[in-house]
Amino acid sequence: xxxxxxxxxxxxxxxxxxxxxxxxxxxxxxxxxxxxxxxxxxxxxxxxxxxxxxxxxxxxxxxxxxxxxxxxxxxxxxxxxxxxxxxxxxxxxxxxxxxxxxxxxxxxxxxxxxxxxxxxxxxxxxxxxxxxxxxxxxxxxxxxxxxxxxxxxxxxxxxxxxxxxxxxxxxxxxxxxxxxxxxxxxxxxxxxxxxxxxxxxxxxxxxxxxxxxxxxxxxxxxxxxxxxxxxxxxxxxxxxxxxxxxxxxxxxxxxxxxxxxxxxxxxxxxxxxxxxxxxxxxxxxxxxxxxxxxxxxxxxxxxxxxxxxxxxxxxxxxxxxxxxxxxxxxxxxxxxxxxxxxxxxxxxxxxxxxxxxxxxxxxxxxxxxxxxxxxxxxxxxxxxxxxxxxxxxxxxxxxxxxxxxxxxxxxxxxxxxxxxxxxxxxxxxxxxxxxxxxxxxxxxxxxxxxxxxxxxxxxxxxxxxxxxxxxxxxxxxxxxxxxxxxxxxxxxxxxx
Ligand code: NAD
Numbered sequence: 001x002x003x004x005x006x007x008x009x010x011x012x013x014x015x016x017x018x019x020x021x022x023x024x025x026x027x028x029x030x031x032x033x034x035x036x037x038x039x040x041x042x043x044x045x046x047x048x049x050x051x052x053x054x055x056x057x058x059x060x061x062x063x064x065x066x067x068x069x070x071x072x073x074x075x076x077x078x079x080x081x082x083x084x085x086x087x088x089x090x091x092x093x094x095x096x097x098x099x100x101x102x103x104x105x106x107x108x109x110x111x112x113x114x115x116x117x118x119x120x121x122x123x124x125x126x127x128x129x130x131x132x133x134x135x136x137x138x139x140x141x142x143x144x145x146x147x148x149x150x151x152x153x154x155x156x157x158x159x160x161x162x163x164x165x166x167x168x169x170x171x172x173x174x175x176x177x178x179x180x181x182x183x184x185x186x187x188x189x190x191x192x193x194x195x196x197x198x199x200x201x202x203x204x205x206x207x208x209x210x211x212x213x214x215x216x217x218x219x220x221x222x223x224x225x226x227x228x229x230x231x232x233x234x235x236x237x238x239x240x241x242x243x244x245x246x247x248x249x250x251x252x253x254x255x256x257x258x259x260x261x262x263x264x265x266x267x268x269x270x271x272x273x274x275x276x277x278x279x280x281x282x283x284x285x286x287x288x289x290x291x292x293x294x295x296x297x298x299x300x301x302x303x304x305x306x307x308x309x310x311x312x313x314x315x316x317x318x319x320x321x322x323x324x325x326x327x328x329x330x331x332x333x334x335x336x337x338x339x340x341x342x343x344x345x346x347x348x349x350x351x352x353x354x355x356x357x358x359x360x361x362x363x364x365x366x367x368x369x370x371x372x373x374x375x376x377x378x379x380x381x382x383x384x385x386x387x388x389x390x391x392x393x394x395x396x397x398x399x400x401x402x403x404x405x406x407x408x409x410x411x412x413x414x415x416x417x418x419x420x421x422x423x424x425x426x427x428x429x430x431x432x433x434x435x436x437x438x439x440x441x442x443x444x445x446x447x448x449x450x451x452x453x454x455x456x457x458x459x460x461x462x463x464x465x466x467x468x469x470x471x472x473x474x475x476x477x478x479x480x481x482x483x484x485x486x487x488x489x490x491x492x493x494x495x496x
Pocket of ligand 1: 228
């Protein structure tokens with residue numbers, strides 16, 4: 001082993017040990033435990049061992065965070081937008097400085113390989129800077145009026161307190177990037193990270209405490225049913241933005257409506273089709289299928305193209321080659337820089353994902369690569385897996401697995417495959433592979449989704465809006481529209 005590799009592994013060991021410290025939430029500018037004093041255990045998905053504890057916030061902590069955000073709102077909204085943008089830049093600078101530490105924290109907490117988590121904090125920095133740069137684009141309109149002695153125009157006003165609830169799959173990236181637009185628009189924020197992966201959000205709180213005025217950003221760890229639900233049902237939290245599962249998203253919409261009138265945007269799950277037409281570049285499409293499944297984060301991505309449709313003329317050759325490549329992927333310690341696939345986030349997620357293997361086998365699907373892991377093996381490791389079948393008579397083709405499990409099948413003609421792609425009530429992403437421009441354009445229009453790649457997969461294009469149709473969500477993020485969605489238009493008519 002080289003000196004560098006030895007040093008790296010020693011540093012990894014030190015970091016695993018150093019992770020056990022006094023983690024606190026950020027409420028009203030103070031780093032604090034929960035009022036109840038309760039703490040929740042944090043497990044390393046690679047070993048299954050407890051590594052530390054975090055505050056288990058509850059309704060009382062969520063309420064004091066909301067109170068702090070309400071109190072901080074008028075002064076924050078009154079600042080110049082360029083000043084709010086400067087705060088986002090300062091946060092981006094501090095994140096860049098702490099980047100390596102943040103990536104390691106996420107890897108230990110979430111299990112995705114270190115290279116992925118380094119990418120995640122960099123994406124967060126890009127988002128913060130992108131939104132900061134949009135400050136002067138947050139504009140109203142001027143409306144022509146008949147009277148020569150009058151003007152009519154609109155301005156954009158913030159909502160007040162925004163509740164931001166984020167999932168486990170990209171913990172730091174979601175925590176840090178999803179606060180940019182609401183804060184820039186003049187809102188204050190209460191952020192709730194996922195129970196299984198709160199560490200990097202709590203670290204974000206420590207960093208942000210020195211940058212934002214007290215109460216502007218509050219970060220509360222704890223269960224969805226207590227902390228999350230209190231944020232959702234608080235009558236004065238008028239704007240909610242949720243990223244997570246469809247089931248929770250729909251219940252949030254209902255709960256929110258029962259409390260007061262709120263604007264709720266939902267970024268939910270998908271079962272996204274990738275369609276390989278017979279004229280596709282075979283090698284590019286193979287690579288696209290692997291990248292599209294986001295195996296680098298164990299398939300735990302809403303945008304994963306987890307339903308693969310290959311034209312019958314190349315189907316057999318395609319699935320066999322794909323399976324061969326998947327079997328070569330290196331799974332192991334996510335802190336090892338060579339690792340391509342780590343463990344899934346938690347034992348609960350491991351149980352959920354492996355339950356689909358039993359269904360797949362019972363339903364007669366052919367296992368091409370990967371397969372059921374040995375449950376006695378420590379850590380939540382599941383190999384990249386490919387099932388194939390000539391029909392879709394299995395729940396593996398209709399349900400979001402949110403793990404490293406890809407299902408493939410074949411098709412014969414265009415109309416049939418578009419109908420099959422659109423048959424589910426979901427519509428987040430799709431990936432189409434063809435060299436024919438007419439097929440590419442037609443399929444892009446015909447597939448019911450919020451995001452389509454042609455001859456590509458997985459990547460979010462910076463500045464392009466992301467979001468779903470049907471049960472995959474409502475609202476768009478990552479572009480100018482996200483920033484505008486955290487404001488309400490106010491019309492002003494002046495006669496002079
Ligand atoms: P989840 O729905 O279980 O949890 C998401 C968040 O909601 C967590 O912070 C959780 O604590 C909170 N929550 C749970 N119950 C709640 C309640 N009753 N009230 C308020 N908050 C509550 O999702 P997850 O397992 O963390 O993430 C996986 C899901 O997220 C997948 O379905 C995936 O497709 C989806 N996702 C979507 C996008 C997107 O942009 N469309 C991105 C990432 C993940």
